[in-house]
Every structure is written in structure tokens, then in C-alpha cells.
Amino acid sequence: MHHNNDLYMPSLDDPACLSQDFGPVRLIFMNEQRRRNALSLALRESLHQMLTEALEDDEVHAIVLAGAGGTFSAGGDISSMNGLDAIGGRKRLQQAQRLFHLLYHGPKPVVAAVEGAAVGAGLSLASACDIIVAGTSARFGCLFSRIGLIPDLGMLKSLPERIGSGRAKLLAMNGKTIDATTAGQWGLVDEVASEGVAIERALEIAKGISEGAPLAHTLTKQLLGRLPLSTDALLAAEADAQALLFTTEDFVEGREAFLNKRKPQFQGK
Template sequence: MTTESSSILRQERDGAVLILTMNYPERRNALSLPLRAALAEALGAAMTDRDIRAIVLAGAEGNFSSGGDISSMEGVTGVGGRERLSNVHRLIRLLVAGEKPVIAAVEGYAYGAGLSLAAACDIVVAARDARFACSFNRIGLMPDLGAAWTLPLRMGLGRAKHIMLRGQAFGAEEAERWGLAEVLCEPGRALAEAVAIGQELAAVSPLSNGYTKALLARMPRDLEEMLRAEADAQALLFTSADFDEGRRAFLDKRKPAFRGA
């Protein structure tokens, strides 16, 4: 495993899996402006790195993220608020529509923007004692970081309204039952479980997963639009070297060696 550290975001490589660890423990990994910028930069680079097949997003010292850094919000104007969102929206676009799958490893708190960040990931692994809250209205804001798009798709409109409007905390068991978390694990095991899933995803065709993510990122859409987009993407995959390798490996009863081409 290789490691590249910065003061606010740690980067490690475990084979073809990139592990990004938010490192702002004194504020439970609150999403400060520098942390948001570092995440967007790291994700942008990872999406174009052919040696990276999957990404794990975690938080340091027992918490995923407590949400926005409220200490930095004093005196924000309308123009300033729009600029803050414009900057962080790049991060959300990379998580949702970037071609590499992203797994969130949630320990401790995923509150406010921390919940939104996890919801934008493709797969959420949560420790059984993790806590979630869509608590924006407790400070007079509305859910952001794409939550009004990701949560209804994950949970259904009614459940999304329930957690957004009430703003109450809930546990990992509810998160799994409601569609916010896909995998539960014992406390302290979320990162290891997420990396294991990342290794599984790294072994399949990156082209296939990339097109799948691109298609799903354009939800919701009507059936005809979806079928057209599906046909466009699948036609390209049929002509790819990865499909040829996957087909041959299946017939030869061996593991495929995908190249992402």
C-alpha cells in the first residue's frame, strides 16, 4: 500500500483502489472549503488515472463527516453562497457521474453535508453504530450537495421528505432499511469492508462500470430516453477490447484481464 498525505486529505493506494481519508478530526471531518477543494482535486485526478479502478471515501478518527464547517459560514452573502455551492457541485458531479465507482466507508457521524456526501457515493458501507442526520434545517438551510436528487432516488420521495423535513438523527439499521446504506458491518470495520468491495469492483471491466454510472447519473428520465441511452452505451461496449476479453475468458473458463479499452 502506498500513501500520500496532506494536512486535510490523506491518499493511499491499495492496488487499484484509491483510499481518500478526510482528515479534519478536531471538527469531526467537517467539510471545510479547503477539504472540499482537496476532495474535488483528488477525485478529478483519480477519474483520469487508468491505474485506479475504484475509490473509497472515509473519515479520520472514527467519524465520516459532521457536515458543513459552520464556523466558516458567518457573513456569507447570496453571491458568496452561490459560489460556495458552485465549487462543491464539482465534487458531487465527480462522485455521481465520474466513471470510477466510489464506496463510502461510514463510521461515527454522517450529518448534514456529510450525509449528502455519502449519499452521492455509489455504495455506502456503514458501521452498525454509525449515525446519520439530514440536519440542514436545524441551522436554517436546506439540504445541499445534491441531496434533493440523490436521496429520493435512493430512498423514495416519501422517505426522503421524512428525513429532510424532520432533520432527526437515525441509525445504520434504518439507513440500510431505507436505502441509504447498502452494507452494514461491525464498528471499526467500515474501511476494510469498503476496500474489499473496491477490490471486487477493480476486477471487473472499468468501461462497463463507467458507462453504467454515466447512464444512472442521468436519472430520472422517461423510458424511451433511457432505452436510447442504453442502446448507445451498449453498442460502444460491444466493440470494446474489454468485451472481447470478457467473452473469450468466459468461454475459456478463466479470469478476464480487463484493460479499460
């Protein structure tokens, strides 16, 4: 792990995943550049470990996920998908789905920084993140149907939440990619950054998020992750969550800071 504040760009010989801390923000790089960050078993296992560590580290308040070498991720490792029976295929999927759970249901905000391709399961990973920043080179596509499969790793939940059912079906079925501008217009991408600065911009956004109260972010994410709820169920869950937050040290600190016109120092307590 690298700790200095200069952005370290991984080399071909670095591990499958590596991380760098910028204060309370942890940047995690997928780094199988020779294979355009296709989700090999080694990369999936390494990413799972790094995400788990980041989510459990109290010093980390927000995460940025990026791909090294100018590509976010080219998706599933198709070469290793041969000879699977139904049981083996299901087991493979469930192992990979752990990544979706960590990103989508995990307790910390995650910003995806996308340059180059985010296709297939690479789009699934990006869609599972809370916020997506894309460079102008970014391309997004499902492409699963091209090899006779459905979108997986939670994409059939995360994608329509971002772009609606109609456009999700279009992207899933037409086998084409869309560029960053179109992705921005559709709401797939939350911000289009200038070329080459998507990671820096994602770090800026994550830093801004990390200045907020961690427990409030966790509960916001959890409630949004439970949608669709009936209005009554949502209001009940909201009341429970807010009642809990009213009792926290961070609420006392936030209120005092607001009234005294100073910056709050949150501790996640």
C-alpha cells in the first residue's frame, strides 16, 4: 500500500490489486493491465480482500475504485468459462457476486473512476458503486448476450436503478457500447471528467464525501439499497435510522459545528 499523496500509477509488474490512501479516502486499483483488467480469479480474490479491508478500516471513510492502464475492466474472464456444469457455474457466480455485495451493500461510499472500457462484468462493478465518474474515453456496454449470457453481478438491479428499465434493456440486448457523453445524458455516469483526470476527480468527490458523518452515509446507503419499499415501510425505516443518529456523538458535533459556524470533526461514533 502506498501512503504518500502523489497518485501512484501501477506498473505491469505490480500485484493484481493495489491501494493507496489519501487521508480518509482509499484508492483501489484493479491491475491486470495485460488483460485489460478482466476479472480473473486472482483479480476477483484480490479485489474482494482489498474491499473487505477498506470497509473494515475505521480510518477509511470513502473508497475510489479504478482500473490501471487506461481501462476500467473488460469484464468476465471468458477464457476460463469452459466446461462448467450448472453447479460449478452457480458456485462461480456466487463467488463473484460477493464483489457486488461489498460495493452495493457495503457500509461506505464508493466512487468508480472509469477510463476506457467498462463492459460486461466491468459495467456491473461500476454500476454497483454509489457514484460513477468517467473520463471522455470511457465506453460502457453489457455485451453478455453476445456470448449467450445474461448480465450478472447484480447488473439487472443496479443498471435499471441508474438508467431505467427501457435503457437497461436496450444496453443489455443491442450488444453495443455507449460513450461517456451518452452515459452522462442517460444518468449512467454522474460526472464526465476531462480525459486523464477521472481518477483525480473521483478522489476529489470522495474527499468531499469523507468530510461528512460516516454513520449517516452508511444508513443513507442502506435505506437506498432496500428500495423499492412501500412509502410506509420507508418512513418507518427512516424514523428508526434518524432516531439512532440523534443519539450519536457525530450529531452532537455536527449540530455544534453548524451553530458555531465551524467545520465539524466527525469520528463515526
